[in-house]
Structure formats: structure tokens, C-alpha cells
Amino acid sequence: MSLLVVSNLVIDIGAARPVDGISFSIEAGECFALLGESGCGKSMTALGLMRLLPPGARVSQGQIQFADTQLLVLPENRMRQVRGGGIGMIFQEPATSLNPVMRIGHQIGEALALHEQLQGMAARARAIELLTQVGIPDPVRRLNEFPFQLSGGMKQRVMIAMALAGRPRLLIADEPTTALDVTIQAQVLDVLDALRREQGMAVLLISHDLGVVARMADRVGVMYAGQLVEEAPRAQFFAHPAHPYSVRLFAALPDPTRRGGQLATIPGSVPPADTRYTGCRFVDRCTEALLQCRESAPEWRVVHADQKMRCVLERSSHTEKHNTKKVGAGDTVTGANQGTIVPPSLLSLPPLLTVNDLRVHFPIRRGVLRRTIGHVRAVDGISLQLQPGRTLALVGESGCGKTTAGKAILQLVSPTAGQVHLKGRSLRGLSASELRPLRAQMQMIFQDPFASLNPRMRVGDIITEGIRALGLTAGLPTGMQENAAQRVNELLVRVGLAAEMASRYPHEFSGGQRQRIAIARALAVNPSLLVCDEPTSALDVSVQAQILNLLAQLQREHQLAFLFITHNIAVVDYLAHEVAVMYLGRIVERGTTDEVLRHPQHPYTQALLAAVLPVHGPVAAMTRLTGEMPSAARPPGGCHFHPRCPHADAVCRTTDPAEVMLSATHGARCLKITG
Structure with a gap:
């Protein structure tokens, strides 16, 4: 039973x-x-x-x-x-x-x-x-x-x-x-x-x-607009998804062969929950819909052994499109591997962002007098550069200091040491009033969308708050309120929401929808630098494809620079130009996306890539890191990674490795690597 x-x-x-x-x-x-x-x-x-x-x-x-x-x-x-x-x-x-x-x-x-x-x-x-x-x-x-x-x-x-x-x-x-x-x-x-x-x-x-x-x-159920539309054993579902909606979910996955082009997306959005249906619930977004799909709701139909779906179409018609990555009108995939080609005009530009030996140490206090007895070395000396129109992905385990580094770069957390330059101007030590004019140039999409949205403000006011706070409405003609409202509507539509949602409150949205609101708010002030802290972690694959397409398009049109903090290697492979791998407050490997993901040199990078869960094919046994990441309050001596490294020896326990350059752009901090 x-x-x-x-x-x-x-x-x-x-x-x-x-x-x-x-x-x-x-x-x-x-x-x-x-x-x-x-x-x-x-x-x-x-x-x-x-x-x-x-x-x-x-x-x-x-x-x-x-x-x-x-x-x-x-x-x-x-x-x-x-x-x-x-x-x-x-x-x-x-x-x-x-x-x-x-x-x-x-x-x-x-x-x-x-x-x-x-x-x-x-x-x-x-x-x-x-x-x-x-x-x-x-x-x-x-x-x-x-x-x-x-x-x-x-x-x-x-x-x-x-x-x-x-x-x-x-x-x-x-x-x-x-x-x-x-x-x-x-x-x-x-x-x-x-x-x-x-x-x-x-x-x-x-x-x-x-x-x-x-x-x-063991079994998978695909849900759409309040109903199950497909149910199947795992192996059968991943080998042959049957419902057109399931097929398009697979087609929207990030793919490095599409780098520089557009990911397949599902047009439109999920209907509101108060919609009343006469036919198939997916009909308005399905490029293969028939007349009967609008007239009567489809019943369950067995398509293979224990696999069933709510669809009148034959499975073979859209399964073939899934296998060939052709997903219907408006979803053509273009630009294979274009991300590896960088316009010379961008490469010749001076860096938009330069970070030198950035450190953020938080004091540990104890006792009645709250004396400092140590420090949490959240960020322990990182350096990086980012040019206009480029994306640098910062990857690493939770707690390694990625988010703290992003906040310190934007001066939302005060650095302990090091320098941060935006367009050649040093941000370190600037007062709040001196930083205010620069805030429009650098924005952040936070990891937790619910915590970063004011629950007492409507979405429209949340998005325009930054515009007004930074004085960006001063130059608008008469009818400023109407212009601001139009800007909100444009942004909501651009991130895949409806314009009428501007009058709602954050609690009326799902987690993925709140993340899209946070992205719209960051884009509202037209920044030059966008620090994205897990911006797609709360999104399903179809909306993720939409957001990644949006970010890539904005980057092409406005030469936006992205510092992209994420744990999703597939997203990194599709979107990023360079990758920096962070461990316990330090960057242990950096280089172009192809250098780091195709030819990883540091043992930690290799372990990260080995832990990626495959979508297609059998789930193979994965290499596991032994032990746990040490606390940043008590980092180990020598190479910070040595307690978990399968190649560590006595020298690794006492010697802090310097960076070894393997090419003009590829470097790693490991004593086992020689240039």
C-alpha cells in the first residue's frame, strides 16, 4: 500500500x-x-x-x-x-x-x-x-x-x-x-x-x-497551471519526454554550444491561477497546438508503459524536435560558440573594474568587554579585473567568501585592506555622500529575493525607489510619474512578468517571480557593473533561459559588465567569458571559461566539475571531496585546500602556494603545478 x-x-x-x-x-x-x-x-x-x-x-x-x-x-x-x-x-x-x-x-x-x-x-x-x-x-x-x-x-x-x-x-x-x-x-x-x-x-x-x-x-510528475500534464518513470522521462511542455523545459537548458546566441525559451508565461479553461492549459504557449486543443481539455493518454500525458499530439512529433534541439517557431537556436569570440574594441578598452589584494576580515569578539580574539578571514587577498561587455564568473562552495567579495567591491561591506577601482576611481574610503553618485553605475542582484524586497511596498514602487533615490528623475520632462510608470512596465515585461503586476506586493509572487522583480530593480538605473549573486538559483529552467537571454542581450547592447556569482556550472559555461574559482577567501584558479572548465588544473576545480549532476544519460558515480571546508575563522596553514586534497604532502601543509601562470590568462595556486 x-x-x-x-x-x-x-x-x-x-x-x-x-x-x-x-x-x-x-x-x-x-x-x-x-x-x-x-x-x-x-x-x-x-x-x-x-x-x-x-x-x-x-x-x-x-x-x-x-x-x-x-x-x-x-x-x-x-x-x-x-x-x-x-x-x-x-x-x-x-x-x-x-x-x-x-x-x-x-x-x-x-x-x-x-x-x-x-x-x-x-x-x-x-x-x-x-x-x-x-x-x-x-x-x-x-x-x-x-x-x-x-x-x-x-x-x-x-x-x-x-x-x-x-x-x-x-x-x-x-x-x-x-x-x-x-x-x-x-x-x-x-x-x-x-x-x-x-x-x-x-x-x-x-x-x-x-x-x-x-x-x-524514481518517478517524475510534470505540473503546469495547477494540473499534472505528464507522469513517467525517471529513465523513460529523461530519454523521451512526451508532453510539449516537458520537451521545451529540456530545450531551455543552458548549453555551451549556444554561447553568444539565444537559448530556447517558452513564449508567454504560466496563466494566472484564476483563469478558467475550456481546452488545454498549455495551448497559448504551444507552437504545435491544434483547433481541438482549444475546444476540449485533453484526457490522460498512455504513451509508453508507465508513461502518460495530457495531450492529443503524438509523442514522436515533438520528441524528435527535442532530440534535434528544434523547438518550434520563435525558438531557433543561434550563435554556437560565439561567446569565445570577443570584439577587439572591447578587449582594447581599459578595465571597468580593478580589484587588488582585497581583504575582508570580520572580528571575533568575546567576553563582557567584547575584546577581539581573532578574525574571520572571509576574503583573504583576491585580485581581478573586469572589462566592459565581459562576464567574470566567481564560483566556489557556499561560505568561501563569494558574496562577501561582491558586497565589498560595491562598498556595501567595508574592506579591511586592498583597493577597488571603478572606471579608474578608487572606491575605498569614500563616504556615503561621495559614493551616492556612483551607486547608479554599480548595482547588485541579491541571492535571497524575498529578504531584499520591502514587503510593505508595491512592486512598482520597489523598482522606482532606486531611480528616485539617486535623483535620476531630475532630467525627465513633465509627467515624471507617467515616465517612471512606463519604465516599470517595460522592465517587468522584459524580465518575463506582466505590466499589471506593478500594483502587487512581494508576498503575492512565487520565489522565482520575486527574483525577476529583483533583477528589474537592479536594471532600472542603467548600471555599468552588475554584481549578480545567484540571480537564477530560484528560477526554473525556462525562466532561467529568459533571464540569461536578457542579460546577454543587455550586455551586447550596453556593454554591461557582470560579476556573476553562481554555483551553476552550466550557466557559467553558457554566459561567462572568464572564471575565477574561490576557496576559503582566495582565488585558487582563474582563466577563460574554456581554460578553466575544459582544462582544470587545481584539484579543487576538478572536484567542483566532477560533482556536476548530469541531466542526460546515466547518473555516474562522482568524485567526492573528503572532509569539510575549514572555518574561515581558523584557516589551515600552508595551502588552504590541503586537508581535503588527495595530492597533498608535507610541503603543502606548510607552504602557501603562489600563482603559477599556465598561459597569458590561465593561472592556478598549487604546488603540484609547474608553468
């Missing part, structure tokens, strides 16, 4: 119906993955299963059976016992799920006390074990820290540890690895996979990352 059976589940929010008759089942020990664009109803389905729906939402039809219990008829006091103990959940946005005024240890301890009856030292030992299990370095120190002291990836891992604290029989994982780099992602997925196999724990995985789904899922 199935552990979870969902039958014809319908969730209403007033006139809106974000979930409209979804049915599926999950066996004990099985992983069922829900795929689909942001706004399709995946997260609302998960909240409905937990009976944690937002105000105004209700389950109007359907049944949810967990083990032998009908969850929809349980009183709330019994449902609280099911949450955490029977069904655990990892939420999509850890920053809004963790209590900002409670230490990490106390938050994990609450779950342990409720579900495991652990107190005191036993609870502390179990909390340390959980943090270690999900790959957090220095777990004893992290127990005493607050959420704001952790990076986005570390917050996500704390959420996973809390969800596992109750040893649930079913784990609902809503984008569990969104904020994680590839090495920690692989480690966390291994933990989840081992737990479900050892304990028979079932997993409902909600993810936009096809590589994660290929690694974890």
Missing part, C-alpha cells in the same frame, strides 16, 4: 485555483519529483499536504491519505504531531523559515524536544550530528550563531537538518538544494538518498533542477 495517496486535490484562494485536481501516490522509500515552472502550483500542493495553507486558501475537494490516516479530517492538535514526526518539510526560502532572533542550536533543539524527546547535552550532540550530516563546517560554533550570520547555502542546510530531526516517514523537499553549490548539493543529496533507502523514508521532491531530479527521482 502507498504511504501517501493524493486524490483529486483542489485548492482555492477566492476565485483563484492554484491546484486543480491533482492526483498521485508515493510508496515508502520512493522519491516522486514534481517539475514545472514557478507559479504552476507545486509549492501550494506541498503546503496543502501539510495543511499549512496561507490565509484565504482552502482545500475545496479531494483527499489526502497518509499511511492509514485521512489528513484533511484530523483536528489541528493531531495534525501537529504529523508535521515533523510523520511528514517533514524543507521550505524553499530558508531566510523566511528560520527565526531571526533565535540561535541555530535552539531552533534545531525545538524539533528534537518535540519529536525525539531530547534535552540538554543529548539534544546538543544530536544537533551537532545533524549539522555535520548536511555538511556545515565548524558545527559547534554554528549552533551559537543566528541565521543572519550564515550564508544562504548554510541557512538551507540548517533547514534540512531541522526537517531530518524528527526522523519523518515522508519528507517534502521544496527546492532543497537551490542555494547550494555543486559539492554540497551532491553531499546533501547523498544524505537524503541514504536516509530514504535505510529508513524507508519517502520523498516528495519539488525542484526546477533537472540534474537533481535525474539524480534523485
